Every structure is written in structure tokens, then in C-alpha cells.
Amino acid sequence: MAGESTSSESAGVDTAERTDGAMAHERPNASRTFRTIVGRELRTVARTRTVFLLGLALTAIVLGITWVGGGYQAGYLPTTVDLLTPLELLVPIVAVAFGYRAILDDERRGELDVLATYPVSPREIVLGVYAGRAIGLAVAIAIPLAVVAAAIALTGDTTVGVYATHEGADSPILFGRFVVLTLLFALVVLAVAIAISSVVSGARGALALSVVALVVLLVGLDLALVYGLAEGLIGDADLLNALAVSPLSAYRGLVLETTVVVAGGTGPQVASPIASLIGLAVWGLGSLAVAVWGVGR
Amino acid sequence: MAAAIGLFVVDVDTTAEPAPFDDTVSMGLAMEDEIGLDEAVDLPRAQVFYSQYQYVVGYYGVETFLEARETAGHQQQFGYPLSVYVTDYAGTDVDLDADDYPRADGDPGWADAEDAWFVYGSDASTPSGDTVVPFSDRDAAEAFADAHGGELLAWTDLLEQSFESDDSTAVRDRVDDQHRVADQYVADSDALRDRPVSTVVGEDADTIQAAIDEAPSNTTIEVPDGEYNETLEIDRPLTIRGDGNVTISGDGNGTVITGTADRTALLGLEVTGSGSERTGEEPLPGDDDEDDWDQEFEVNYAGGDAGIGLHTADEVLVEDVTVHSSASGIIVRRSDAPVIRNTTVHSPERAEDDQAGILLFHAPGVVEGATVSDGRDAIYSHRSHGLIVRDSHVEGNRLGIHLMHTSDALLAGNDIRSQTIAGIFVMTGPERNALVDNEIRDAEVGLIPSGDNAYVANNSILDGGTGLQIDSTNSLIEHNVVAGNEVGANEREMLPTNRVVRNDFVGNDVHADAGSGPLRIWTHGGSGNYWQGAMSLESDGTVDRAYSPTSPVDQRLHRTDGAPTLSRAPALDAILGFQGSVPGMRTGSVTDLQPSCEPHNPDLLEQTEWNDRAWSCDRTTPTPET
Numbered sequence: 001m002a003g004e005s006t007s008s009e010s011a012g013v014d015t016a017e018r019t020d021g022a023m024a025h026e027r028p029n030a031s032r033t034f035r036t037i038v039g040r041e042l043r044t045v046a047r048t049r050t051v052f053l054l055g056l057a058l059t060a061i062v063l064g065i066t067w068v069g070g071g072y073q074a075g076y077l078p079t080t081v082d083l084l085t086p087l088e089l090l091v092p093i094v095a096v097a098f099g100y101r102a103i104l105d106d107e108r109r110g111e112l113d114v115l116a117t118y119p120v121s122p123r124e125i126v127l128g129v130y131a132g133r134a135i136g137l138a139v140a141i142a143i144p145l146a147v148v149a150a151a152i153a154l155t156g157d158t159t160v161g162v163y164a165t166h167e168g169a170d171s172p173i174l175f176g177r178f179v180v181l182t183l184l185f186a187l188v189v190l191a192v193a194i195a196i197s198s199v200v201s202g203a204r205g206a207l208a209l210s211v212v213a214l215v216v217l218l219v220g221l222d223l224a225l226v227y228g229l230a231e232g233l234i235g236d237a238d239l240l241n242a243l244a245v246s247p248l249s250a251y252r253g254l255v256l257e258t259t260v261v262v263a264g265g266t267g268p269q270v271a272s273p274i275a276s277l278i279g280l281a282v283w284g285l286g287s288l289a290v291a292v293w294g295v296g297r
Numbered sequence: 298m299a300a301a302i303g304l305f306v307v308d309v310d311t312t313a314e315p316a317p318f319d320d321t322v323s324m325g326l327a328m329e330d331e332i333g334l335d336e337a338v339d340l341p342r343a344q345v346f347y348s349q350y351q352y353v354v355g356y357y358g359v360e361t362f363l364e365a366r367e368t369a370g371h372q373q374q375f376g377y378p379l380s381v382y383v384t385d386y387a388g389t390d391v392d393l394d395a396d397d398y399p400r401a402d403g404d405p406g407w408a409d410a411e412d413a414w415f416v417y418g419s420d421a422s423t424p425s426g427d428t429v430v431p432f433s434d435r436d437a438a439e440a441f442a443d444a445h446g447g448e449l450l451a452w453t454d455l456l457e458q459s460f461e462s463d464d465s466t467a468v469r470d471r472v473d474d475q476h477r478v479a480d481q482y483v484a485d486s487d488a489l490r491d492r493p494v495s496t497v498v499g500e501d502a503d504t505i506q507a508a509i510d511e512a513p514s515n516t517t518i519e520v521p522d523g524e525y526n527e528t529l530e531i532d533r534p535l536t537i538r539g540d541g542n543v544t545i546s547g548d549g550n551g552t553v554i555t556g557t558a559d560r561t562a563l564l565g566l567e568v569t570g571s572g573s574e575r576t577g578e579e580p581l582p583g584d585d586d587e588d589d590w591d592q593e594f595e596v597n598y599a600g601g602d603a604g605i606g607l608h609t610a611d612e613v614l615v616e617d618v619t620v621h622s623s624a625s626g627i628i629v630r631r632s633d634a635p636v637i638r639n640t641t642v643h644s645p646e647r648a649e650d651d652q653a654g655i656l657l658f659h660a661p662g663v664v665e666g667a668t669v670s671d672g673r674d675a676i677y678s679h680r681s682h683g684l685i686v687r688d689s690h691v692e693g694n695r696l697g698i699h700l701m702h703t704s705d706a707l708l709a710g711n712d713i714r715s716q717t718i719a720g721i722f723v724m725t726g727p728e729r730n731a732l733v734d735n736e737i738r739d740a741e742v743g744l745i746p747s748g749d750n751a752y753v754a755n756n757s758i759l760d761g762g763t764g765l766q767i768d769s770t771n772s773l774i775e776h777n778v779v780a781g782n783e784v785g786a787n788e789r790e791m792l793p794t795n796r797v798v799r800n801d802f803v804g805n806d807v808h809a810d811a812g813s814g815p816l817r818i819w820t821h822g823g824s825g826n827y828w829q830g831a832m833s834l835e836s837d838g839t840v841d842r843a844y845s846p847t848s849p850v851d852q853r854l855h856r857t858d859g860a861p862t863l864s865r866a867p868a869l870d871a872i873l874g875f876q877g878s879v880p881g882m883r884t885g886s887v888t889d890l891q892p893s894c895e896p897h898n899p900d901l902l903e904q905t906e907w908n909d910r911a912w913s914c915d916r917t918t919p920t921p922e923t
Contacts, residue, residue: 074883081878085871108874164316169348171309180301263348263376
């Protein structure tokens with residue numbers, strides 16, 4: 001990681017300062033451009049102190065929830081269950097914080113205009129910015145969850161010694177699934193934030209649109225599903241697939257389906273994994289497409 | 298990336314090796330039956346690894362598991378079975394003994410249930426009834442069926458069969474019948490009251506003992522007013538009736554009145570002056586050649602000195618009698634249908650000199666209207682299956698009513714006050730006891746049901762240390778009022794198989810607590826309990842969220858200002874959202890998913906001083922005591 005950021009830094013200097021040299025060369029190959037932009041984003045993330053604060057706060061909250069819910073003694077699956085709803089709410093907020101000004105700042109500082117003089121396409125800019133921020137966001141989310149997993153693994157269990165015990169359906173694999181799905185969810189919301197940052201023209205607008213997006217994501221879409229169900233717009237047979245429309249519901253369904261249901265047994269199906277994955281992919285890729293359009297404008 | 302995808306492809310089910318059965322958390326056999334079994338007997342057993350329960354669960358009898366899996370809430374509490382192992386009798390040359398219990402040559406191993414063959418409907422049985430006999434090998438199973446009857450079933454076919462034995466709801470349905478049985482015992486004893494007077498002491502005989510020796514059987518000896526310094530032995534069916542204030546005073550040695558005849562009756566007497574030996578010596582009085590596993594207990598407990606000792610005598614009656622005890626008050630041993638009514642036992646001055654007020658040893662009968670105070674065990678029962686103790690008053694003893702190896706008993710309508718250890722203490726894992734309509738106050742622990750399929754209902758357990766200490770399995774605990782205790786109810790059994798519903802918890806410091814074991818869900822069939830403090834923001838008379846008496850915030854709702862506000866924090870709601878979903882993996886806690894708004898038992902509550910605390914859930918500003 002350290003080596004990577006050093007090399008990115010020199011690459012960043014390349015882009016920012018040796019404009020004349022770059023002009024003289026052939027169009028640089030696509031992967032090099034991409035790495036350059038990613039490196040620049042990572043440096044931005046690393047330099048922003050509030051990002052660390054955000055990471056620390058998230059770690060504290062996740063550990064706190066695990067403690068309140070008795071997760072350390074209970075195991076991986078109960079902790080997953082305890083963390084699911086809080087993370088549904090927190091992950092979008094963190095993701096939006098990571099991304100809502102990413103492209104806007106470039107635009108306001110005129111860097112986009114500078115970049116426009118290079119043979120770099122809006123698609124490369126967006127993907128580069130997104131990948132850079134995504135790495136930072138993934139680290140900020142994965143670390144607290146890794147700490148929790150370590151705490152569960154290390155703290156002694158509270159079983160009564162005279163009896164034979166076993167793990168049942170509990171397993172670190174289930175928690176691993178939860179971590180992967182949470183990261184996927186975060187990356188999708190980050191894409192939405194990047195899209196917002198590419199279409200607004202000022203910081204105030206970015207903040208306002210971000211709040212609107214959060215309200216829609218956190219509350220609006222799920223309420224719309226409830227409304228649709230109540231009014232008969234969504235048939236009982238369609239609900240499983242309709243859930244994929246809301247990234248929160250898609251994420252929740254995937255977590256329940258791949259972790260809790262494994263230990264629970266029978267009952268109505270909680271989610272359609274394929275539909276949920278498609279839903280998340282549409283939100284992610286669609287948002288990035290919007291961002292590309294916004295940058296190209 | 299591949300690793301991330303791999304997490305979703307890999308199967309998390311682990312195959313576990315069978316555990317030694319003694320290490321499992323087991324059920325399905327009363328301790329009495331377990332102790333009484335010949336060592337050569339090898340009962341069929343099952344051990345089950347559940348997806349959500351971290352202890353291996355052992356079942357005596359494969360059918361015990363099959364029955365358990367059908368009970369409501371079983372899968373919610375345990376998850377589904379990951380693996381089931383059953384006793385494998387293949388290659389053990391299994392045979393049935395005189396009781397039809399299986400006996401194997403050597404130690405049977407374990408077979409995976411899915412690969413096993415089961416002989417269903419054979420002669421084989423366990424102390425609990427008919428049993429299924431498993432084999433890993435089809436030929437061995439066929440050979441067994443040829444010898445002992447029954448048909449061969451594979452696991453999937455066996456799962457289709459229905460297995461039912463009396464559960465705690467059957468115990469509930471039995472209560473009224475059992476009261477009628479008690480009424481009948483009492484009615485049958487009328488004949489002893491109505492025996493004609495044949496002898497009057499002082500007129501026809503000089504002493505009571507002389508009268509006993511002379512009187513014809515099945516007649517009454519009348520004892521006029523006065524104090525009699527005598528030690529009596531009754532070996533024929535006679536009624537001895539005190540006429541006025543009659544005191545029979547022993548010489549401080551042995552038992553004052555010893556009866557060994559069926560249908561002996563003692564009416565209207567005051568008895569004092571027994572010896573103070575708490576333990577006895579062989580031979581015990583009476584006609585008795587049984588040599589059981591509890592022989593030693595029998596000599597030690599039932600052989601001690603007492604005011605009245607009735608041994609190997611059926612259908613005896615003790616009524617309107619007062620005993621001043623020096624060791625035990627009344628001992629009844631090996632007796633069918635004894636009736637003890639309206640008797641009072643004053644315990645020795647020093648409680649440590651006491652054995653028991655009324656001690657019933659292999660003596661299932663009726664104790665009603667008894668009063669026992671200031672002793673060790675007020676009413677003690679050992680292996681008196683079907684005993685009925687009702688409408689009695691015990692106060693200031695160590696234990697109020699103490700059951701050892703006693704199943705199918707009914708303890709009803711007793712008034713139990715100020716016991717230093719426990720009001721009602723059921724020990725040694727018996728089955729199907731009914732504990733109903735009792736009022737227990739100011740005990741260190743109010744009521745301790747243990748064993749299997751107990752029915753605990755309509756009791757008021759008030760102002761004590763711990764109200765209910767739940768050590769039982771498969772039991773129904775309903776319609777009790779638990780109020781004013783330090784801890785209302787404490788579930789200590791590791792197997793989450795009890796149904797605790799429709800009880801009212803009011804004014805306890807903490808309404809409920811739990812020991813080792815999983816999260817217990819005290820909600821069944823849509824009904825929960827009433828918890829003072831559980832509150833609602835809805836106006837429709839329902840509580841809109843779960844109540845967990847073991848949660849740091851919920852347990853303070855009824856007594857700490859501000860707790861109701863904190864309990865509504867979205868963060869707490871977010872964590873609680875899925876709490877009920879994997880109960881088996883959580884530890885040491887209790888939750889009620891559907892707490893009720895109003896008390897379930899207003900009539901019972903009204904008789905206590907806690908009624909005005911039982912505010913309904915929509916009273917948004919509770920008024921904790923000031």
C-alpha cells in the first residue's frame with residue numbers, strides 16, 4: 001500500500017505539472033491513465049483528516065453495537081443480525097461522504113478543465129475517481145468489521161464446560177459473506193454519490209442533492225415498495241423481484257438469504273439473490289453512466 | 298474476488314462426531330428412572346446437533362426427539378437438526394429383559410439416523426413407554442423385529458409417524474380430575490370417622506394401649522379429655538378419637554404413636570414428647586420386604602422419631618391432630634391413599650433438630666388444611682407419585698413443600714409464607730407435576746419447578762428474593778402473578794423448551810433473568826406476558842415492540858426515570874430489529890416478542906398490594922415509586 005501510494009504520487013505530479021511534456025507524447029495507455037487518477041484520488045482520501053475521523057467513528061459504532069447486542073459471546077451470525085440494520089443506515093451515509101464532492105471539487109478547482117486538455121476520456125476520469133474513492137471507502141468499512149470478527153474469534157465463549165458443544169450453523173464464513181455484501185452495497189452507494197458530484201455545480205447543491213439522495217435511498221424506496229404492495233401495484237408474486245429496486249432491500253435480502261436463512265431453516269423465501277444482484281448492479285453502473293455524462297457535459 | 302465469491306459457494310454445514318451421551322444436555326428420563334435402571338439396560342438414545350444451539354442435545358428414546366421436534370417453537374429456538382445420531386444396536390445381540398427394556402452385549406455405538414433402520418411398534422420399551430429400536434444394519438433390525446415384533450422403517454418413514462405422550466397441557470387438563478381424586482380419598486375416609494365406638498378409655502380400659510389391644514377391629518376407641526403419658530402401637534384397623542382436649546405425651550424416646558395397620562385413623566388428638574432422633578435404624582416398623590435403591594434414604598428419613606408414624610398402612614386418616622414435634626411431626630411411609638387433614642405441626646424449637654413437619658415416603662395421598670411452622674421442611678415427599686397437597690399453610694420453615702422423586706403431584710391452593718430457602722422446591726427431575734393456585738410470599742426463592750412437563754399456573758409469588766426459578770423442561774408456566782420480588786423469574790435450564798406465557802410481572806426489581814443457555818423467547822402462539830413498564834406509543838392497546846427483561850434499558854423501564862425515552866432510541870430499535878431471528882446462538886437472555894398491554898390475571902392481581910402498579914402500556918409517563 002505504501003509503495004503504491006509513493007508511485008501514484010510521482011504519477012500525480014506528472015499529470016499536474018508537466019503538461020507540456022505530456023502534450024508532446026503519444027496518448028498514454030489507458031491503464032496508466034487509470035492508475036494515475038486512482039493514485040491521485042487515494043492521496044486526496046489519505047490527506048483528508050475527516051476521513052480518518054469517519055473511519056474511527058464507524059469502528060466505534062460497530063464495536064459498540066456488537067457489545068450492546070452481546071455479539072462477542074454470541075458468535076458471528078448473531079453479530080451479523082445485530083449489525084445489519086445499523087449498517088443499512090450508516091453505510092450509505094459514509095459512502096456519500098466519501099463521494100459527493102469527488103468530481104465537483106475537481107471541477108471547482110479547474111482540474112477538470114486541465115484534464116480536458118489531455119487525451120483522457122470522461123469515462124476514464126469517472127472510473128479512476130470512483131476506483132480511488134472505492135478503495136478508501138472499502139478500507140474504512142472493512143477495518144471495523146475485521147476488528148469485530150477478530151474480537152468474536154478471540155473472546156472466549158461462555159459455554160458451560162461440562163457439556164459437549166459445537167458451532168451449529170455459526171461460522172466465520174457467514175460473517176465473511178456479510179462483509180463482502182456490505183462492501184458491495186457501499187460501492188453501489190458510492191457510485192450514486194459520484195454521480196451526484198458530477199451533475200451539481202456547487203458545494204451547497206452537492207450537499208442538498210446528497211441529502212435528498214440519502215432520504216430516497218434510506219426511506220423513500222422502501223416506503224414506495226410498501227405503498228406499492230399495499231395498493232396492489234406490486235403483486236404478491238412480484239415482491240421478491242421488486243425488492244431489488246431498493247438498494248437497501250436488495251442488500252438486506254442478500255444478507256438474510258446467505259447468512260440468517262442458512263441457520264434458520266424453512267419459511268418464505270426472503271430474497272431473490274439474482275434479482276438483488278442485478279438491482280445493485282443497475283444502480284451502480286447506472287450511476288457511473290450518469291457521472292460519465294455529467295463530466296462530459 | 299475469487300475468494301469473495303468462494304465465500305458464497307462453500308457449504309458452511311459441518312459434520313460433527315457423536316459426543317459421549319453423558320456430555321449432552323439431555324431429556325426424556327426422570328432421574329428416579331435413571332437411578333432405578335439396572336446397569337445392564339441400554340436404552341435407545343438420540344443425540345442431535347442443531348443449527349442454532351451450541352450444546353449437543355441428548356434424548357432418551359428416539360421418539361422423545363421425534364415428539365420434541367413437533368412442538369411449537371422448537372425450530373425457532375433450536376434451528377434445524379444438522380445431524381442426528383441414534384443408538385446402534387447392530388452387532389450387540391440386543392435382547393429385552395423382563396421389563397421389555399433393551400439389553401445389549403457391550404456398548405452400543407452411534408449410527409447416523411439417516412442411514413439407520415428402525416424397528417417401530419415392537420415390544421421394546423423404556424420407563425417412559427414404547428420405544429423405537431435403531432440399527433445401522435438392516436439384517437440386524439429384521440432379526441430383532443422377528444424376535445420382538447414391530448415393523449422396519451427408514452428414517453424418513455419414521456419421521457412421518459406421530460409420537461405423543463402427556464405433555465404439560467395434559468397436566469393442566471388433569472388438575473380438576475386430581476382434585477376429584479382427592480375429594481374421593483377424603484370421602485372414602487368417612488367410613489373411618491363413622492366406626493362405632495367399642496371402647497372408652499377410662500371406662501372399658503385403663504390405658505389407650507390397653508383399649509387398642511382389646512377393641513374389636515374396625516371400631517372406634519374414644520379417649521376422654523385429659524393428658525395420657527403413653528407410647529402407642531396400633532396394628533389393627535382402629536379409629537382413635539379424642540373427645541375434648543386429649544394430649545398423648547410420649548417419654549421422649551421413639552415415636553409416640555406408631556401405626557402399621559391399614560385403615561388406621563387418628564382424630565382429634567394432641568401429640569407431644571417423641572424422641573429426637575432424626576434418622577432411624579433397621580428394621581423399620583411395619584411389614585416391608587422391599588429392597589429398593591432408596592433403602593438407605595428410607596431408613597434415614599422415614600425411620601426417624603415422630604409424633605405419629607404410620608408405616609406400610611394404606612388408607613390411613615389423620616385429622617384434627619396437633620403435633621409438637623421433636624424431630625418429625627407425622628411420618629407416613631409406604632401407604633396408598635393416606636389422608637392428612639386439618640393437622641398442625643409445631644416444629645422443634647431449634648430448626649436444625651427438625652427433619653420434616655409432614656413426611657411422606659412412598660405415600661401418595663392427600664394432605665389438606667395442614668399447618669406447619671418454623672421447621673426445616675414443612676411438607677416433604679419422597680417418591681409419592683400422585684401426591685396432593687392443598688389448602689395448607691406453611692410459615693417460617695426452611696423449605697415449604699419439598700418434592701423428591703415425586704411425579705404427577707398436585708400442589709394447589711397452599712399459603713406459603715416466609716420460607717428461608719424456598720417456598721415450593723421440586724428436586725430430582727420428576728415429571729408432570731402441577732403447581733397451581735398457591736400464594737407464596739417472602740421466600741428466598743418462591744417456586745422452583747424442575748423436571749419435565751410441569752404445569753405451573755395461577756400462583757401468586759410475592760415479595761421474595763427470586764420469585765420463580767425455572768429449572769424445568771417442556772413446562773407450561775402461565776397465568777402466574779409474580780410481583781415485588783428482587784428477580785421475578787430466573788430461567789436456569791439450558792434447554793429452551795419451557796413456555797412462559799400470560800404471566801404478570803409487576804414491581805420486581807428485575808422482572809426476569811436467565812442463566813447459561815440461549816435466548817429464551819417467552820412468547821407462544823401469539824401470547825406473551827404482561828411486564829410492568831413495557832410501553833407503547835400506539836393507542837390500540839398493544840405493545841408495539843418486544844420487551845427483554847434482560848436488556849439494560851428494558852429492565853429499568855418500570856423503575857428508572859428517563860429509561861422510557863432512551864428505550865425509544867432508533868439505535869436500539871435498529872439493533873433489536875432482528876433479535877428474535879437466531880435465538881439459539883445468543884446467551885443468557887430472555888425476550889418477549891409480544892408483550893401484552895394489560896395484565897392477564899386482574900383477579901389474582903387484585904388480591905395483592907401490587908394491583909395499582911400494574912399500569913397499562915399506553916400510560917406513557919409511568920410513575921416509578923418515589
